[in-house]
Amino acid sequence: MKFTKMHGAGNDYVYVDCFSQSLPENAPELARQMSHRHFGIGGDGLILIRPSDVADARMQMFNADGSESEMCGNGIRCVAKYVFDHSIAAKESLSIETGAGVLKLRLQVGDDGRVDQVTVDMGQPILEGPKIPTTIAASSDDGHVVSVPTEFDGRQFEVTCVSMGNPHCVIFVDEATDDLVLGLGPKIETDPRFPNRVNVEFVEVISPSEVRQRTWERGSGETWACGTGASAVCVAGVLAGRTERRILNHLLGGDLTLEWNAENGHVLMTGPASEVFSGEFHLPSRS
């Protein structure tokens, strides 16, 4: 099976072009094998670039543990780059179908004729607890879960929950330490108050327009960036009164710019997309 390795701000996935080859049979198992950093190609998961009846392409994404997610913010920028650079749709405005609907993207092409930055209209956040989903009690009449005092593992935090098509739990902290990200992250991911599990963002506010984020991702562990997570942080920062509507977010693998538009309620995310290498993956024989 032919593949291409790409990353967006260090959030790296194995991409399979299903325009030029048939759809893999068992994608969750393939995601586990390909993502393995010692026995496979290595990555945070697998993304299938598929034809779509309603958009220029369809993105289907699987985490490193084989679970499927509705959306991937860094992944969709890379899908857009692949679709443009490989002449599947050589347009600077693209639409891509995801598990969270059809999203619109604007591509920036560098001097070499290849895409280097992409802006994604991430749509409107979902803020009602049951739709995220979380059973953590709402803090407002409209059902939003904002700055709610919540205990995890005997420690007290204030959490804000946001869905960008996939679920996020945003926690503002003084310092996003290993103890929080690697120690508490997996416990929050599987906490029963998140019936579909959850992605967890630990966020330091540098100023009202600048934050630093570390992410524990559902199904993949700590990643170097999370685009839906960064979008959720932008929304959570405004709702919790900590940041402005436009922020620069520093992640382990690079920076993303986010803006929560006051008029239409959509979040715009801008960031890099890079292709690293291509190859052929030989499916391990089963004995």
Ligand SMILES: N[C@@H](CCC[C@H](N)C(=O)O)C(=O)O
């Ligand atoms: N890294 C991604 C999100 C990938 C999916 C996530 N782990 C989930 O299960 O929802 C991003 O950039 O948004």
